[in-house]
Amino acid sequence: MISFAILIVLLLVLWVNSCRESQRKDAYKSYISKVSDLATQSQGLGKRLNTLLTTRGTKEAQVEQELTGMAQLQEQQAARARQIDPPGRLRSQHQHVIEAFDLRVSGLNGMAAAFSSTASSKNSGQAGLDLAGQMKRLVASDVVWDDLFKEPTKKELEHQQITGVDVPDSVFIRNPDIATSTSMKAVWERIHGASTGGGTSSCSPRGTQIVSVTALPTHKDLSTSTTNTITTTSDLAFAVTVKDSGCAQEVRLPVRLSVQQAPTPLKGRLTIPLINTGEQQTVVFKNLGTYNFAKTTLTVDVEPVPGESNVNNNTAHYPVEFVLPTK
Structure with missing residues (x-):
């Protein structure tokens, strides 16, 4: 009877430990799932921004309105990220998710403000500099995501022996070259020209x-x-x-x-x-x-x-x- 009782106790201990291990792994998987949803939504905003900046004939008022709306959506995603309770060993990594989202909110709001403040300007060089400064925040958000969240999280999951989980990408600016003052100057000139009746570009020759x-x-x-x-x-x-x-x-x-x-x-x-x-x-x-x-x-x-x-x-x-x- 005593040996049988000992066996029962050992089985109970193993069962409890197995449940705890399963709960621990489920917590990590649930966390990655929640972050993945937000990552996908934020990346979608990046695609919208690219479309906005590369569409012929878009006027400044439209651009400002779109940028403000995207910033509001990104701010909502940042707020949702703050509500997520990550597993203990991923708390520092999760702070960088929030940091990346905050950079995107700042960059989008900054771009809207830059377009608004230069609406009546003729200084395309300064407008390009202003816009490039905000675009660099968006590029920086991608660096923060990759270097401070994604890669450290992958390593921690490997260390914790959590398998079958893909740490998500969230790329906001696919082509960082667009964030230069030269590129943004040309973007501003094209959008400014559409707003003032100058069409897509008044220079010649194009080709x-x-x-x-x-x-x-x-x-x-x-x-x-x-x-x-x-x-x-x-x-x-x-x-x-x-x-x-x-x-x-x-x-x-x-x-x-x-x-x-x-x-x-x-x-x-x-x-x-x-x-x-x-x-x-x-x-x-x-x-x-x-x-x-x-x-x-x-x-x-x-x-x-x-x-x-x-x-x-x-x-x-x-x-x-x-x-x-x-x-």
């Missing part, structure tokens, strides 16, 4: 051009004058470099690539969100489909921008021949 096409992963630069032999592999891709050769910042610039073949041509379409005058940007076309092993033509084109007069360099044709890999 874009195809710079080069490179086959990946071999990094073979394609020629427009001789046949380009291209080995078809599962990771074959094409990097298309485009230049803003005009006088104005351009936004939402469509780039297309096609390969002529029967019965159905291979086609792809990508968009450059924003490109500054004189700048080059590269888009990569992947997973276009199955290539026919034959000689054909690969064509790339960048859509002309409003007011572009020289469109001869917007399209390029490359003679190509797709072949099997050599053994």
Whole structure:
């Protein structure tokens, strides 16, 4: 009887410990789930901001209203983050979630105020500096999230042997290059021009051009004058470099690539969100489909921008021949 009683006690102890361990892991998983919801919502606001800043014809009053509304939504998310009670070993990391959200609230409100204060200004350089200062807060929020929340949280979960949990991303500014005073000056000029009846841009000439096409992963630069032999592999891709050769910042610039073949041509379409005058940007076309092993033509084109007069360099044709890999 005594040994049986001891066995019962041991089983009870093991059961209690197992329950505690399960509750401990559930607490971590529940916390990450709550933060993930907020991270996704905040990242969605970042996408809205990118759309706002890269839409032709948007007026200052619209921009200010949108920015204020986004700031209010982000402030609500920050308030919800403050209500979350994280597991003890993640308390310091959670403070950086709140810090990242607060930086986003500050940056959005600051941008709204900068647009409002420069509405009647003609000093685009100063407006660009003011806006870039606020954009840098948004870029900083991404650094805080990644370096002070995401990575330390991943390490702590590994240390606690918590598996099956993905610590979320929350990227607010996909392209940090937009946060420069040069980029924001051009953004302000475009939006300011729309508000004062100047359209998207009053400068001339405007234009874009195809710079080069490179086959990946071999990094073979394609020629427009001789046949380009291209080995078809599962990771074959094409990097298309485009230049803003005009006088104005351009936004939402469509780039297309096609390969002529029967019965159905291979086609792809990508968009450059924003490109500054004189700048080059590269888009990569992947997973276009199955290539026919034959000689054909690969064509790339960048859509002309409003007011572009020289469109001869917007399209390029490359003679190509797709072949099997050599053994």
